[in-house]
Amino acid sequence: MFSKFGFSGNSDFFLRLGDGFGKGLFILLAAIGTVLLSVGGAFAGSFKATQGWTSVSGFWDSFSFILFNPYSALSFGTIFFLFGAIGTYQDQSKQNKRMSTLEDENLKYTETKSALNTAQEEVQETKSKLIEKHNELVTTFLKGVFRQMDLDTHARVSLYYEHDEEFYILARYSANPTYSKIHRQKFPLNQGVISKAWQHNCHEEVKCPSADDFEAYKQYLEDTYQYESDKINALAMNSCRYYAKAIVDADVHIGVIVFESTKENFLDEDLKEQINSYCESHQGQIAKFVRDSLNFDKEVTIKRSGIQLSVEDDLLKELRGNHE
Structure with missing residues (x-):
């Protein structure tokens, strides 16, 4: 007391x-x-x-x-x-x-804070450019895959990675610009073709009806992959054929690459063999793409959770302590 x-x-x-x-x-x-x-x-x-x-x-x-x-x-x-x-x-x-000393210290504190903010903005800008270049590199890789498989404008290839119990799209390519656009950034871990491939290393879909019979197509996706009706209605590409493979790094599943098409004659044995061979021979490169994306996302998640790793934050906290 x-x-x-x-x-x-x-x-x-x-x-x-x-x-x-x-x-x-x-x-x-x-x-x-x-x-x-x-x-x-x-x-x-x-x-x-x-x-x-x-x-x-x-x-x-x-x-x-x-x-x-x-x-x-x-x-x-x-x-x-x-x-x-x-x-x-x-x-x-x-x-x-x-008071004069405190004013001088406060001026130095303000100047230091301003300099640190500028440096932090430059770092963030550099990181943003790095992420942008990384996405461009992955997209270029998928473009090469697309051409290697001699796919047409009814098909596309997408690369996803798993982070924090959700799938995020890393990059996508199609010769059809409508199908190449990214409208959603993340997807549930327990739904869709991605989830099936994630769980079982590989998954192919050859029974889905064509979207020409949209009601049958919609019912099949709801029953087989637990898709919600409004999500199906909002799809920009109504694919009925899928071939998805898990990306494995040191025996750990870290992502999924998906080939899909709106045509029922898309998947044949030759194409599946090409996909398997290409993915196996480029497994290390694809895994590195995914690992880099995971590193970028971990930093974002850390900041969102309130954990401060910034040198600026530590220094400013120390300066505040000196004033007190």
């Missing part, structure tokens, strides 16, 4: 008490000096020091006469007033100096 008064711990109670007493003492002395000067001045004109001194006898009477007379009041008032005024002036000078 005594820690808050400074008997133990880190309390500065008595330091603050002594500092406040010192400041108050100077003000009090100046006030007492002013009162004594006023009283002494009021009675000094009518006071006869010689007559008064001849009328006293004994030590205590003499001491009282010397101590309690208008001239003594003027003398002590002058001393008290000067002492209080000088002390107050010195205290104010220290406060002004301290």
